[in-house]
Amino acid sequence: MSVTVEFDREATVEVEDLEQSLLEISRAAGIPHISACGGNARCSTCRVMILEGLENVAPRNKTEAKLADRKGFDAQIRLACQTHITGPVRLRRLVIDEEDRKIAQSSGRKATGKDRKLAILFSDIRRFTSFAESHLAYDVIHILGRYFRKIGGPVLECGGYIDKYMGDGIMAIFGLESRDPAQACRDAVRAGLGMLKELDELNVYLREQFDTEFRIGIGVHVGPVIIGEMGHPKKMQFTAIGDTVNIASRIESATKIVGTSMLVSAEVCALLRDELVAGRSQRVNLKGKTGEHLLTEVLGLREREAPTDEAAPAPEPPSDD
Numbered sequence: 001m002s003v004t005v006e007f008d009r010e011a012t013v014e015v016e017d018l019e020q021s022l023l024e025i026s027r028a029a030g031i032p033h034i035s036a037c038g039g040n041a042r043c044s045t046c047r048v049m050i051l052e053g054l055e056n057v058a059p060r061n062k063t064e065a066k067l068a069d070r071k072g073f074d075a076q077i078r079l080a081c082q083t084h085i086t087g088p089v090r091l092r093r094l095v096i097d098e099e100d101r102k103i104a105q106s107s108g109r110k111a112t113g114k115d116r117k118l119a120i121l122f123s124d125i126r127r128f129t130s131f132a133e134s135h136l137a138y139d140v141i142h143i144l145g146r147y148f149r150k151i152g153g154p155v156l157e158c159g160g161y162i163d164k165y166m167g168d169g170i171m172a173i174f175g176l177e178s179r180d181p182a183q184a185c186r187d188a189v190r191a192g193l194g195m196l197k198e199l200d201e202l203n204v205y206l207r208e209q210f211d212t213e214f215r216i217g218i219g220v221h222v223g224p225v226i227i228g229e230m231g232h233p234k235k236m237q238f239t240a241i242g243d244t245v246n247i248a249s250r251i252e253s254a255t256k257i258v259g260t261s262m263l264v265s266a267e268v269c270a271l272l273r274d275e276l277v278a279g280r281s282q283r284v285n286l287k288g289k290t291g292e293h294l295l296t297e298v299l300g301l302r303e304r305e306a307p308t309d310e311a312a313p314a315p316e317p318p319s320d321d
């Protein structure tokens, strides 16, 4: 026995396999149904409005219910990737303009990004604007080039990925290879310490040649991010996005409030436990974030004791990349 599914203004299909989700039914009918998270109940792009036959739609599962609650969806707004039917329905896709159609056609069933737990490092030169204003433009370019070459070294040596340069700032991602959040934090902190060491050497040159020196702030946070290629199809760029990135940036800014060069979040401290040589800790309100965040100054990193066989971590499952 088949049931009728009418995609309003798009197609009407007869469906026999009711094990399929509405998204699978839609895709099988050739409808370019956008699904940014790849059907994992992590976005709202596949959502549909049930126009008729809501009684033939199975109740929300836990993941859909959580997202619907967060987004304040009415009962007839459903995530197509999570929704199954038991009888005929008429529905309308909601994210449906021409651009989305093209995106859906080019990305197929793939998610636009991937969820990962990574460490993010931000660094910035203090009072760079006044420095740039008081020096010749080509001197600034020369010094900045030398600066990026110096401090980029430790990032790359520690397995980091330089995500972007923002004026005089850098954002770097750690953990893309190791898939171990503690290792990602260790690498990020080690890179930050290396950057400060390189800066000391650069400052000798800057004092001698330009009668100036740089001070920088570094912030590190770890947490969930979405990574992937983003941007215009002709200029796509790999990056990480999410609140973890925003918080790492705010932690870097907080180095000015605390009056230190490098701060890490409580989450980084927890993962590095005895390894971190910590200085002051301070509760700080981060701009644009609610509540206070406990930030800790980093003075160094102790060598880790080699794990015994008993304590050795279980091997990572093979990557499905």
Ligand code: FES
Pocket (backbone or CB within 6 Å): 034, 035, 036, 037, 038, 039, 040, 041, 042, 043, 044, 045, 046, 047, 079, 080, 081, 082
């Ligand atoms: S595709 Fe993201 S929630 Fe359905």
